[in-house]
Amino acid sequence: MTTEHIATQRFREFLRIDTSHPKPDYAKCAVFLEKYAQELGLSFQTIECVKGKPAHVLTWVGSNPSITAIMLNCHTDVVPVSRDKWTHDPFAADKAENGDIFARGSQDMKCVGIQYMEALRRMKASGTKPQRTLHVMFTPEEEVAGIDGMKLLVHSEEFKKLNIGFALDEGLANPEDHYKLFYGERAPWWLTLTARGKAGHGSQLMEPTATVRLVRTLNKFLAFRESESRRLKIGKKPDGSSFLLGDVTSTNVTILKGGVQHNVVPEEASAGVDIRIAPNVNLEAFKKQLEDWCREDEIEIEYVSTFWDNTTTATDDSNKWWTALKGVADKRNVKLDLEIFPAATDSRFIREIGIPAFGISPMRNTPILLHDHDEFLNEKIFLEGVDFYTDLIPVLADVKA
Structure with missing residues (x-):
């Protein structure tokens, strides 16, 4: 019997936690993430701006913690499901013979959170020592406009102490053979x-x-x-x-x-x-x-x-974070489609306080199924995303101050 890839195991475990609105199971999610942090040797902190709606910070302290840190953001909540329209249990994380993993949140965006974590697992195994501190953030309430989530979180004293200089957040799948990269939002x-x-x-x-x-x-x-x-x-x-x-x-x-x-x-x-x-x-x-x-x-x-900021993050050589990301994509022979995100993500609150942010979910050759029935992500595409972040995160962590 073939043993399933550890990244796929953790991905499916995360998907099986029903964090759909109107009553996301944030408590079960917290238990999963704290255990995950211990497994990878990361510190674990919870910030609760609104009672019962926690954000979790899993941290790897860099060799030079005095310089700004990297934020790797993933929201934990997902949208509701119409079970009668699904051909699979939306919280069973069934995997088809071709590797398609069916679950609510498989694209939006539990895949990305696990890809971050599994990239950190590989970095630790290889003896990588990042210069910048890495914060993997798991935040609540994004699917209901982030009012009790990121909107409050970025103004909290706990968040300010994280000393974040750059952030990655979610993007969208792309049916074409490229990655979509979002540098702003409406x-x-x-x-x-x-x-x-x-x-x-x-x-x-x-x-x-x-x-x-x-x-x-x-x-x-x-x-x-x-x-x-x-x-x-x-x-x-x-x-x-x-x-x-x-x-x-x-x-x-x-x-x-x-x-x-x-x-x-x-x-x-x-x-x-x-x-x-x-x-x-x-x-x-x-x-x-x-x-x-x-x-x-x-x-x-x-x-x-209303939202009163439409700041965008530069996608030229004036932005060292862009240069680093583009360099990794070029080495991997992946084209980046630069776009303004048509809807809204937590990135808008991050940019509003002056932190540059890009939204990217490394899912190419994949239909866009966020919020749709039978949402799925193929295991091969998911693991390619782990490879992508394994290459990208160390480069970002060593961008010169």
Whole structure:
């Protein structure tokens, strides 16, 4: 009987811990990670900014701990599952004959956390002595916007003491033979637009009504949506390449509310809007534009959630971390596709406080299945990722101060 690779064993163990929302099993996850830290000879620390939602720091102190450390981030929570849509138990981590490992979190992003850890195992076995301290971070609540997770964590005194100078975080799978590397993100804004007007019988033509006011304003948002959609389809960047989703601003009406019955004109109507703002957009100017759209019809804007930083991490020779990462990719003959992450990850909170960060999940020739039914990652691709980090982490750890 062939013994399964130790990295695959740990990967499947991690996947079997049900950390799906709304009730992630963070307690069982903590037990697994503390035991893992002991196995690899790493120190283990827990930071709990919100009770019951712990972040764990597994640390290998470098030979020169006075210089800034490297952060290797992985979120522990995963999104819910619709079990009737899966052909495998989503928390059994079944492995098919061809090596496909089926589980929620196999791509997003428990694979990366284990790849970090197994790279450190190999480094220790080979006698590597990193100059910079390495912190493998396992953080909570990323899948619910990080409000009780990374958003608070980066401002904690415990985090500041880690002295982090550079961070790696998650990316996406790539169906092509490349790795996607994300150097920035769009700023997510969630708005509620509320209109008020005359109420009365549905047979009348009263002016102004809440619904007419709301629809007129939403049409402005949707016209902007159409212009950005057109730019995505046919627009070109200055270098002649096509725009990707992360390069444009997306707008979607996600909630509509109003009315009590068909023959009553409501006095109030509202809409929820999800906007993801491209990094090249001036956020203050964009806010003014939204408010100008709403002012004509006296629409009230509630900023349910906004993010006010769209900093990107440099991908040129001015950035020593980029140079190190690109050098490793070149040696491995892996092309990097540079993109703006279209959704949102914990990296935005890291960049916001001035720490450069890249998002990369080394999964090439792999369909993008995060949040999808039958999420899987092939064992061969997973182990290739361990190889990648085994090459990359020592280089990052020895980047000159």
